[in-house]
Every structure is written in C-alpha cells, then in structure tokens.
Amino acid sequence: MDKIRAGLVGITGYTGMELARLLASHPSMKLTMGCSRSEAGRRLGEFYPFLEGLPGSDLVISVYSPKAVAENCDIAFLAVPHGKAMVMARELLEEGVRVVDLSADFRLHDAATYEAWYKVAHTEKHLLPEAVFGLPEFYAAEIARAKLVANPGCYPTSAILGLAPALKKGLISLEDIVIDSKSGTSGAGRKAVTTSLYCEVTDSFKAYGLAKHRHTPEIEQELSILAGQPVTVSFNPHLVPMNRGILSTIYTKLAADMSLDEVWQIYTDFYKVCPFVRVVPKGALPETRYVRGSLFCDMGLVVDPRTKRLIIVSVIDNICRGASGQALANANIMCGLPMAEGLNQAPLLP
Amino acid sequence: MDKIRAGLVGITGYTGMELARLLASHPSMKLTMGCSRSEAGRRLGEFYPFLEGLPGSDLVISVYSPKAVAENCDIAFLAVPHGKAMVMARELLEEGVRVVDLSADFRLHDAATYEAWYKVAHTEKHLLPEAVFGLPEFYAAEIARAKLVANPGCYPTSAILGLAPALKKGLISLEDIVIDSKSGTSGAGRKAVTTSLYCEVTDSFKAYGLAKHRHTPEIEQELSILAGQPVTVSFNPHLVPMNRGILSTIYTKLAADMSLDEVWQIYTDFYKVCPFVRVVPKGALPETRYVRGSLFCDMGLVVDPRTKRLIIVSVIDNICRGASGQALANANIMCGLPMAEGLNQAPLLP
C-alpha cells in the first residue's frame, strides 16, 4: 500500500521538529512536503542533522503554498503560530486537504472567548463548528470524520485527562480546582530570546503567566463539557529546567468522603480501554521521564483525609503527547490507521 | 577581637557542607571543630577540595564528644539527622554550649505532634519549652536570648514568610490554603541512593510525599500563631532537577475583594524592615536563581479576580536560607553580631 502523504507547515519549531522525527519512522505515513519560509531550499537532513539518512531527510524544504500542499499531500499539519494557522487551515480545506492544526486557533468553540484571551480577531469563524477538539480518548469518532482537527494544547491535555474521571463521575466539587502545572523548556518554543538561554534557565525554577495563561479557557471549555456545567479553574504554569515533560498537580475537593481505593478503581475503570493512559499503582506517583518521547499520560492519585482533597498528578511529554505525537495520533485516526501507528516506541530512559 | 569559635557536628551532608562554606569567609566566626564519625582524621580541605586553602581547611575532622565541643567552641551547629540531634543538643546544653539545631527535633512545640509525624519518641521533651523557632524576621529577640535554637525547615521557611503578612493582616480565608512547593535536589540530601543519581533526576520532574510531608505540622504551627487560630494547609512538595532553591506557589482565597496594589502595599510595608525579604515589583515574579547562595527570600504576588484568589510565590535557597545560612544568621544573633554578618554576598548568577 502506498504511504499516506503528509505535509508539515512550520518545521523550525519544536513541534515541527518532533513531527519530522515521528514521521521518519512511521510505517504508513511519510513526509512529502515541509514548509518554512526561512529555511526553504535546504534539505531536511541538512537542517536537522539528527534526521540525516532517515526517510524524509532528502526532502527539500519549500515555501508554503496551498496548491502545492494539495498536490503533494493527503493531510497537512500546521505547526505555525496562532493567528497564522487559521488562514492556512481555511486555504487548505478549500483545496480539499484535511488539516491537523497544532495552534490554538480552532480549539475554542466560542470565537469571542478566543479573541478575548488571544487578543487576535478570528477571521475564520465559519470553520469553528466543524473543528474537532483532538483528544483521541474522548473524541475518536468525531476525529475520524473530521476535516479539521484542533490539536489540544499541552497543559490542557494533562489537565483534562487528569480531571476527566473525577468530573464525569461527580467525585469532586466544581469549586476550588487549582491546577499547578510544571513544563519543560521546550514548551517555551525555539525562538531566540534571552529568557530561554541555557544559562538563564538551567539550575533555576520560576512561575509565569499565573492566573492568565491562554490555556485556561481551553481547559475550562473541556472540563465544563465533562462536568455538564460551567467550571472555573485556577491554572498556573511554571518552567522546569528540563527538555520535555509536563507535570500537573491538580488540587480538588472531594464531593463526599471517599477512600483512595474507591477513587483509584474509578480512574482505572474509566481509562481501561485507553492504552496510552496509565493510572499508576496506589501509593506510587508518576515522573515526567517515564513518558519521555511517548504518547503516554501517567496519572497518580492521592486522597488527603486531613483536608478532604483529591490530588491528581498528571504527567505527559509536552511535545509528543502535548503536541506532535497527539497530532499524529489524530492524523492516524483521520486516515483510518490505528491511532497508535508509529507511536509505539518505548519512552527513552535515562 | 577574637573570633567566635563554632563547632559543626555533621559535615558530610549538604547542610554541613554549606556551613563550612559560609564559615570559611565569615569575618567574626571561625570553625574550630568539625565532627563526623566516617571522616574523622581527615583534613577538612582534603575532604572538601573546594575549601582547600581557605580559613578552616586545615582543621582535622574529629569524632563528636560533648566535652571536646565544650572546650573548643562557643556555639555548635547540629547538622545531623533528627532523632540523633535531640540527644546531642541536650548533652551540649549540659556542657554550657549554645546550640543551633538544623534538624526537626525542637521545631514543634508539641511533642505528641512531633512523634506522630516523625515516628520517633522525643526523649528530651523538657527542652522543648526553651527552644526558639529560628526565623529571624519574627523571633529575633527570643533568638538573642536563646540557648537552643530550632532552625526552621526549608519548605516551612518559604511558606511561613510567604503567608505571614496575609495571615497577620487577615487578608485571606484560613480555609483552602494550598502550598505547592518545588525544591532543588540538594534537599534530598547527600545519601547515596539510586533515586538521587544524576541520571534518575536530570531532565525529569516529580512530586513526592503529597499530603504527608513532615514539614506540614511545622508550617501549620507557625501559621496558626500568625493567624491567632488553628490553620490547616495542604502542603505538597516536588523535586526539581537543579542544585539549590525552593519555589512555593501558595494558593489562598481573599477574605474580601482586594486589588493587587493594596496587597502589594501591605506586603511591602510588612517586610520594610527586613533586608532579606524582597517583595518583587508588581507584575514581576521571583526565580530561584536570583537568591542562589544567599539569605534572600523573594516574593511575588498575584491577585486573580476570576477566582478571587491571592497567589503568593515565595522563593529561597533551600540550603542557605532554608538551612545553613539561616542557622548562621541565628548564631550571629545569639552571639551579639549583626544578623547578616558573613551573609552579605550577592547571589551567584548564572
């Protein structure tokens, strides 16, 4: 069978880099087009020496054009900034190319909320109704039929997966949910800015964007759907001196007295059919290294009788599960492939 | 003037190492005795090559004996595990040596609470009434008169300093205080265990001891004193792949509507006379690197109108401010020296 032809618009950032990595060893999909204005004309293997000699490394990077993508690709990944992605998505859909958009442009169903948090006008509002939020555990059927998938943000992926059973099963109060998230530095992107320099990041730890990070409405949208009523959260990100990984510590209040055994069983049952969500044993806690380079979301549970809280620790790889790996899983589903195709490699340790 | 003679019992851990470092450049105090069973007989400069050639490096490490300490020292630091420290403290006090105990043995006023959390019998309960909790910003007068100072834990130092103005001034609800703390790996100690190996820690992030860390009662004791009524908190630590530093993100609920301007002014006024507490400008947030190697506690404030929360970010160096530097500040006060003597070096960046 011929391989599915994938296009990648935006290759210079970490999500583009990760998609190029994953596609290099995908058994049924191949990179047939890679677009970047700044790097056009270079071979992919020259630009990314780690990919040299692997499938796709001889591809010559080109300037984006919707027509060229349509000619060469069955599906396209948009790994470009929000604002830019919405226009490209529209152009590609008009050309008949299915799109997985890694930006935030189609994640929020409500354009006004998008515009309030992102301070950008949404020029393609008509596409919002057909965009599917690409969390495969919850929306696989819709993704399979979708022409446009809005790939979830990294923090939301960890938070939503962590809270879903608790909200769906009514375990917790909808008040007072605090999500304290910690992300590896690849989450800050690959732009050359002083604050992302090695010597500014290593051997230090900081919070940023407290109470006003743009992933907040995305988290609230999905939690509200799960809870069946509006949910407001306090979402607060931090930067960790490491490459990859997000760990979200989620503080909730139990709706009623409940033992760890009971909560753990509910979580385990909830995710029984989801091979990439691993509820770790009672008493254990997840670590970001255990999911490095993979699609896994590992989850640990703590019930604190002193404060009547359920604490959920949810861990993902921010650029694989939190971006490009999830995008590829979505593309797999859209193309009729098994969700896990090309994503079955074990996490890299140490 | 002759230098004050300091003894250090326990030199092989990171707190002992840090005290040796600080004493090597202290203008009015010198290390006259360093005790370690395992390293006895070696020169300090041989054991710690980084101290070679500096004052104190020619000291020969010896086995602890209360009499020898009494002969050679005006004051003694105990950098040994809890349980062991209580006996030594009693012995040294009997010999007339003033003691700064870096362990947890005398931090909790209530022996039953100590025994419940530490699972160890307290054999020196009679000393608890005279032990002073060594947080110089709040107890300087008592420290000056004390024979036995219980040096605060690292996490409690960051949490108590962060919450003190809010509790003292009644800004927040006493319910629902969540302290999400992140510590550098020196906090895990210098014992040779697999989980502390470089390749197990680097490029990863994890939580541990959620809802049951032993620093919880210490935090609650001091917050209750500040609030004038019992305070229960949810305290939850995490491990960061970095050497030094603690950042505590503290989630509280405002007792009444309040602007950031108002909260910031109250905090700034509260700490106006405290040179080592720095409330960072409105809109800014502290980073652990900015306090590396110093006694500073940096504090950032966020008011979130969406959730009516006050979020406090409190940052210290866990082994300097959170242990040995604070111990030295306490010793300075006990000996009639300025609190900051020998502690005025700028943080090391990068």
Place this chain on the structure above:
Amino acid sequence: MDKIRAGLVGITGYTGMELARLLASHPSMKLTMGCSRSEAGRRLGEFYPFLEGLPGSDLVISVYSPKAVAENCDIAFLAVPHGKAMVMARELLEEGVRVVDLSADFRLHDAATYEAWYKVAHTEKHLLPEAVFGLPEFYAAEIARAKLVANPGCYPTSAILGLAPALKKGLISLEDIVIDSKSGTSGAGRKAVTTSLYCEVTDSFKAYGLAKHRHTPEIEQELSILAGQPVTVSFNPHLVPMNRGILSTIYTKLAADMSLDEVWQIYTDFYKVCPFVRVVPKGALPETRYVRGSLFCDMGLVVDPRTKRLIIVSVIDNICRGASGQALANANIMCGLPMAEGLNQAPLLP
C-alpha cells in the same frame, strides 16, 4: 513467524534498562526472560514504570539459571559486571544458548592483557578464540556465525570507528594518537555512589582515569589490527553532566600533507555502505544530541595546516550504540535478521 526469544541477564543497570527498552518495540524479537537476583519476583512493568503496558512488561523477573535460560530463550544478553559474565557465558554456551556479552570479558584476544588491566583471573580462556568482537561495520560475517559475541565498550566504539579509515588507509602517523573522550553520566553506571549523585555531577565537569582506563587495551587491539602493526594510544576519559552520549576528540598527525577534501572523501567512501555511520559535511561538527537513543556514529573531520594534524570528532550514544543497541544489532545479525531491525527510530531531540 514466531518472534525470537531473548533473555536478559542483569536488568537493573542502564545497559539492561536500555535493552528492555529496545526489545519492547522490536518487531521480531521479544524478551522472554529477565534475570536479577535483587528484583526477582517483580513484574518488569512494576520495576520499570516507563515500560508498563508495553510488550514484555508482564514478564516476571527471575533468578538466573542456565537451564531456565536455555528453555526459554534463543539468545541471551549478559548485562552483568565483568568477571561474572565469563562464567555465565560458558554455562549458557554449554546449554546451547548463543550469547552477546556486554561486559569486557571476551573483548581482548589476549588473556594476559585482560588480566593485567582488569586485575581479575580469566577462568574461561578457552572461549577467547571463538569470541567475536561485535563491531558490525567490520565483523558482520564473523558475528553471523558466532556463538559468543563480545560487545565492544562504549569508548572503544567511538574511537575505533573514528580512526578506522585513517589507519586502514595510512593517512596518519601511528605515533602520538591522543583520544580525549567525554561521556554522559549513564556511563558511570547505576550504582548508588555519592560521586554519581545529581548534585555532585550537574553543573560540573571532570576528568577521570587519565592514562589508565581499562578501555585502552581494547582500543589498541582493534587499532593495531586496522593498522597492521602495534598502535599505542593515549586514551583519556571525562565525565559530562548529561544522560547519554560520548564525544571523542581524536588528535592525530597526518602522515603526509593532505587537504580536508581528500580526507573527507576517503572517510565518506570508507563508510558509504554503513548506514549507521554518518560523516557530517565538511566544516560541520557532530553533537551528541543528534544521535540520542540511536545506533548512529556521527563523525566530523578537521585538518589543521598549522600543526599538520587531522582531528577526528566521533560521536555516539554510549548506552545505545556504545552498549545495548549494538548488542541488539549483533543479536539481529546472529539470528539472521537485518542488523537494523528494531533500531530504526530517529534520535530523540530535544
């Protein structure tokens, strides 16, 4: 077709961990037995949470017994210390199990040299003649027929591959070869020792074992074979605060005036048929991250007319190419599989 059944003796170290990782996604080989005295009785997925849910994670760790290995495995990997491996290899060969030994026990053809450098008696000298040095680029035919493959050391792999074309083609003087190697900390093993703790390794750099590291005779043995006459080298290792990777900077003297163009062409031709050796473009230099988690050896060349030197920079992943990945490549060849089976994943970046 049934999968080839592989046994792994020694699972707790980093080489055992890496083999478990690689076998979890191998399409034609599976882990049927994992041996460790200290961890016997635990499920592999419990001991290694990162492997949970992947093929092999339900395996119960057992105590090594040659008979049990013979019953359950077609081939066995020995990831145990030198000295212990030689006996196990003999036992397994007697049981008819083919062996890839990751220790140093069968790498040196001369038992006296082994005993001089390793300070251990070689009790299985009779097996030395049949042991094949497992460098697939040079010994693939012998490996295919071998019952016992001595998997090369990590440093030797980088040094030998780096020097082979220069020696084989007579480009350099045999005098004055200096190999300055830098290794990631996984090379120090997973033993719980203070010197391998995170806080002792991070943010620092050191040399160790200068002029007396045990990999020296292994390097000299293979270089002498390539040169056709005895070669003595100065080999000097260093420790880098990173997980994986070895970079060897190799200083040689050109036998005659030669341009970079000429040397580069000879290297490129030499390795044309070797998909896992990548000679980087003229003017470029390799980095350890570009080979992370892979079998690649990347090589950069510099000709310095001022000093008439050829400097070769050779880069591998020390636990994949330098140990477990190469062991798996050898096992593939021994079992009639393509060398690269299960080893085609792209390096993990960042």
Place this chain on the structure above:
Amino acid sequence: MDKIRAGLVGITGYTGMELARLLASHPSMKLTMGCSRSEAGRRLGEFYPFLEGLPGSDLVISVYSPKAVAENCDIAFLAVPHGKAMVMARELLEEGVRVVDLSADFRLHDAATYEAWYKVAHTEKHLLPEAVFGLPEFYAAEIARAKLVANPGCYPTSAILGLAPALKKGLISLEDIVIDSKSGTSGAGRKAVTTSLYCEVTDSFKAYGLAKHRHTPEIEQELSILAGQPVTVSFNPHLVPMNRGILSTIYTKLAADMSLDEVWQIYTDFYKVCPFVRVVPKGALPETRYVRGSLFCDMGLVVDPRTKRLIIVSVIDNICRGASGQALANANIMCGLPMAEGLNQAPLLP
C-alpha cells in the same frame, strides 16, 4: 577611607553581570557608573533582580560617555565586544581613567596577529606597548604600574597557568602540545541565538572552532614568552552543558623521563606563593565545581609512562577567574589594594 569608584561599560553580558555581582560585596571599591545603551535609564536592581537591595542596586544605568566616566570613576572596566573596546580604552586613557579591558583588543602584542585572527583593523596600535597582559601571577608588578590592562581570555588563563611550570622549567617538548578545553555555556555569551537556547545545549556535548579559535595566538604568545622560544599549540574548545567552568586537558611530551613525584614537586614549588593556584594532591584530579564563583585555578597532574606524556588538567571558573574576577584582581592591584580584596568567598557548592 573613601571607596574606589569603579565604572563598568557593558553590563548586559555575563562578564558585566559578574563584575556587578563582585562589586556588590567589595569592601573597598564600589560601582559608581554602569553603562549600557540598551538598558540606560533603568535601575541596576531592576535590571538584575538578584542584586536588588545590595550596594549599587540603586545606580541608574547610563549611556557611555568618556567624560562622564572620568568624572565619576577612578577606574573603568570594559565589558564590551572586541573592536569597540579599543576605541573606548583610548578615550578613557585620554581622560585619565585607568582601564581594565576584558576584550581581546590589547592582549596580543603584535597588531598584525590580532588583525589576522580577529579580522578587524586595530585602530589604536600606539597603545599596545603600554598594555599589560593581566595575569596577576606573572605580571603583578607591571599591572601595579599599568594604565591599561588587557584582561586575559578564559581559555588562555587555564592553559597558560597549566603549562607555565612545565615550560619555564623545561619539563616538556615544545612540539605536540595539545590543549583540549571544555567550557561552560556562559562562555558563549548572553546573546539571544538559537544555538545557546536551553533545549539546544542541555543534555548534549559538542566541539566548536577546532584549530581556529581566536584564543590560540594569545596562548601561543604567552607560552612562547615562558619557553623563551616560539611555541605552537593545537587548541580545541568544546561546549559543556553547565553554567560556569573551564577544564583544559593539556597533552604534552616529557622532555626526559620524570616521575609524577618530581613533576608534582616542581609545580607545587612554582605556585607556592600563589594563593589562588591550587595543585591538587597526587592521584587526585580537579573538577570545575570546586572553583565555582572563585578566582582559584586548580591543577591536576598525570604522568603516563606508556606514552611518556605529562597530562595537565587545569580548571577555572570561566567568568570569574577567566574574566571578571581576574579583572577585579587586576583593578585591585592597580589601585594598591590586595589582589584578593573582595574575592575571598569560598566556591559555591553544590
């Protein structure tokens, strides 16, 4: 006594940052002027939050003007790029301000060599004869009288100190000296470039500038003076994922058979009067962390009878000893203060 007034031109880079740090706790010198075009108008403590509250933090950053520096400063440090520094040095000398130049502009006595390696015209050749190479161990008398001190480069400092006794005492052949140096990432400067990003540097290792780094002629100049005849070296730098530190492994050939005891004694005697050079015990090797934040140069010696080589391992902190700390030592000497004033802090560990 009034403090000596110091000016610092260029505060945004790591050397400027380090000078600001050191001056904040200098007992007899204070920062009275800090110049930066891009940050002019900001308070120093605002720009560098880690310095807030310390002496100098209230200084307002200004635009450089020679007249203003002359009015406000007794001495000036130039922490600006080469090419720019030479003009400023001339201007300041004309105004009567003594200058410590941290750039390379006045390090090479021969303008033609400077122009060949730096590809810049030297516009102030007339100042070269009076510029003193600021290595305090060798040129203290000249520094004391100097109006213009050329502060040595970081790599040269480690290499020259490491080789000086061997060359001065004729221990080694002048042929075949190879200097393999490894530097922390602060050495790459604080410019916002992709290659210096955290995720590009961490967990990786690379060589750069092999055989053509600009510090080569500076090393050769000083080694030739020490040897009394021209010395050519192969100097090759590498980048380590750490903040601070340089380790140079220096490969030499012994001129005659010599034991480690003999070499070690010669080195120890040579540096007996130099408190900041520490020859580590026989059998030990230095580590960069042992000198972190200090003026120390630690040195380890290995004699290899197999290859008749003397290997010297020389370790410094690249931004303290290798730049700003050494600059401050030079300024101390120029101002009649003890060389070590303000530089006596113990290295920061861990």
